[in-house]
Amino acid sequence: MRPVLPACTGMTAPGRSKVGRANTLAQTGALKMVGTAMTARALAAFAVFIVLAGFAPARADSLYDRAFKARLTDYADPATLGAFVGQAVRTGQYDQAISTLEQVIFQDPGDAGARLTLARLYFHVGSFDLAMGHVNEALALGVPSLEVSLRQLKARIERARQPVRAHLDVTAGGQIVHRRAAFPTGFAAGTSQTNVGGYAMIDGRVVFDPDTATRDLVLLDAGISVDRPFLDTDFNGTGDGFTALAGHGALTLSKGLPDAIDTLRADLTLFGDYEALGGGRDKRELGVRTRIGFRPSVETQIYLDASYGWLGESRALFADDQWSVGVGARYRIAPGWTADGFVRHYQRRGTVPAAVLGGTAFGYRTDGTEGGAALTHLLHVFEDGRAWFQTLAASYADDTILDYGAVGAGRGALVKGRQVWRVDWDHTVQLSAQGRLRFGVGYHHERIGPGGTGSRTDAWTGRLRYTYRFD
Known part of the structure; x- marks a missing residue:
């Protein structure tokens, strides 16, 4: 089962180093699990609450709309494009995220963080050859902080491409x-x-x-x-x-x-x-x-x-x-x-x-x-x-x-x-x-x-x- 991709993109404003941009990409929050003793009745009530809350209005949709409008206005700003990619991934708009990342890489071919995120997206949608191409390009840039993530993704792509x-x-x-x-x-x-x-x-x-x-x-x-x-x-x-x-x-x-x-x-x-x-x-x-x-x-x-x-x-x-x-x-x-x-x-x-x-x-x-x-x-x-x-x-x-x-x-x-x-x-x-x-x-x-x-x-x-x- 392929995990859904992280929302982070690694794209930053001009002036920051390649390593800085890569570190921005690699950072993700850790989900902390807190154990709590609950009675069977409390567990049942919690499950009912989760189910009933399921179709509450999604804040992510409105965030995506705002990010999309900003992308149209500031189409050359890496930070704006990065924010849009994050919202596009969160809402399952992978085609929009891919096209935006391709634009970012066209503007800055040396953005290793953007290449890693794009490779993850291509892997997620089954385009393994394109994913491998961007992984190899990112590895050639020699960003130490991304080395482990790139090697792990490359191994997964190689397994997926096996006959x-x-x-x-x-x-x-x-x-x-x-x-x-x-x-x-x-x-x-x-x-x-x-x-x-x-x-x-x-x-x-x-x-x-x-x-x-x-x-x-x-x-x-x-x-x-x-x-x-x-x-x-x-x-x-x-x-x-x-x-x-x-x-x-x-x-x-x-x-x-x-x-x-x-x-x-x-x-x-x-x-x-x-x-x-x-x-x-x-x-x-x-x-x-x-x-x-x-x-x-x-x-x-x-x-x-x-x-x-x-x-x-x-x-x-x-x-x-x-x-x-x-x-x-x-x-x-x-x-x-x-x-x-x-x-x-x-x-x-x-x-x-x-x-x-x-x-x-x-x-x-x-x-x-x-x-x-x-x-x-x-x-x-x-x-x-x-x-x-x-x-x-x-x-x-x-x-x-x-x-x-x-x-x-x-x-x-x-x-x-x-x-x-x-x-x-x-x-x-x-x-x-x-x-x-x-x-x-x-x-x-x-x-x-x-x-x-x-x-x-x-x-x-x-x-x-x-x-x-x-x-």
């Missing part, structure tokens, strides 16, 4: 779920329960870079997770905690497509997924998916995707295969703010065996449409470059499903309509270059069957997870 590179993420955490369910008369009584469960995951990626003109990559992904979900696996109206094992593997060819402005990319993936669903059921899927991505501007990304999966080896899922098609987009709406949206249509086919129903086999087809949106905000950048993000996401699905409760009971309609709402609010805090903490809350609403005669489930979730990356 084969890999990382491994290890995650551990837990969640608390309050679940309330209501069922039609004759099926089960309504319930209200609270449960606590753990979570662990190991997930890795290997990247093969053949260094082609179209930036082709071969990606190998694999992972395994153990969860303690809280679901009604035996359809008796009571939420059951069970150990759910899941795993996935994928091989992807990611190919850049030649076009006038080098913005098209196509991915073709072969994948396999496994997920334990409880109650003797699991999903075993082998399939293929493809995605075509397009970037019409720096601020905008658009993609189209499609997938097909074979489910014939799944246990008690009574499904043969499934497919989906979708479209999505991402747009940077303001400094530090990004909006995402998607919509997809999906279908599943299968057969419930005659032995399960005690009579005639039942062939079925279910389908549905899901749409969602998310808003991500760069909430804060610490003095040493670590970042704090928050994301508010919502989705809605309207589909038909095979009702396993009705299948088990042997009565009622086996295929029913379903509506699902999800709202999630998550925060991600970068604790170090390799570690990040994620915490958040969520609400899930599901209704199956026609109003008044169907089941309804509402679940509120609080979650906390820590991930460490080895690379």
Whole structure:
């Protein structure tokens, strides 16, 4: 995981020595952690305060606007340009920061501090060759105070430029779920329960870079997770905690497509997924998916995707295969703010065996449409470059499903309509270059069957997870 770049720039007014300018760049504040004994109630109150304060008006946005106006007025003043670069980095406007630093270096090619900051920015956005060029130029200037930082960055760039590179993420955490369910008369009584469960995951990626003109990559992904979900696996109206094992593997060819402005990319993936669903059921899927991505501007990304999966080896899922098609987009709406949206249509086919129903086999087809949106905000950048993000996401699905409760009971309609709402609010805090903490809350609403005669489930979730990356 690459850390978000420090806001300092190292650019100073004319008249100061190169070493002085370099020292200005290298200085960053140290974040002091103060340990405090807190009760569980105080911790909960603190977490609620952090979440509720998340979308308070961001002072950084107004600072960026003022710095941008000053840049237009004093476009030749290094101090003004340096202040703007700092605010641009803090709000995620890396393209603006890069162009400004290029201007500074054009005016003063010997500013080693500006070259170091520019190299960090190019590294962050994946332009490794440009980053290495500025590192070498800065090293040639011979500024002792920047020697260590430049050597460390050079080593990271060299690792990133290797034809084969890999990382491994290890995650551990837990969640608390309050679940309330209501069922039609004759099926089960309504319930209200609270449960606590753990979570662990190991997930890795290997990247093969053949260094082609179209930036082709071969990606190998694999992972395994153990969860303690809280679901009604035996359809008796009571939420059951069970150990759910899941795993996935994928091989992807990611190919850049030649076009006038080098913005098209196509991915073709072969994948396999496994997920334990409880109650003797699991999903075993082998399939293929493809995605075509397009970037019409720096601020905008658009993609189209499609997938097909074979489910014939799944246990008690009574499904043969499934497919989906979708479209999505991402747009940077303001400094530090990004909006995402998607919509997809999906279908599943299968057969419930005659032995399960005690009579005639039942062939079925279910389908549905899901749409969602998310808003991500760069909430804060610490003095040493670590970042704090928050994301508010919502989705809605309207589909038909095979009702396993009705299948088990042997009565009622086996295929029913379903509506699902999800709202999630998550925060991600970068604790170090390799570690990040994620915490958040969520609400899930599901209704199956026609109003008044169907089941309804509402679940509120609080979650906390820590991930460490080895690379």
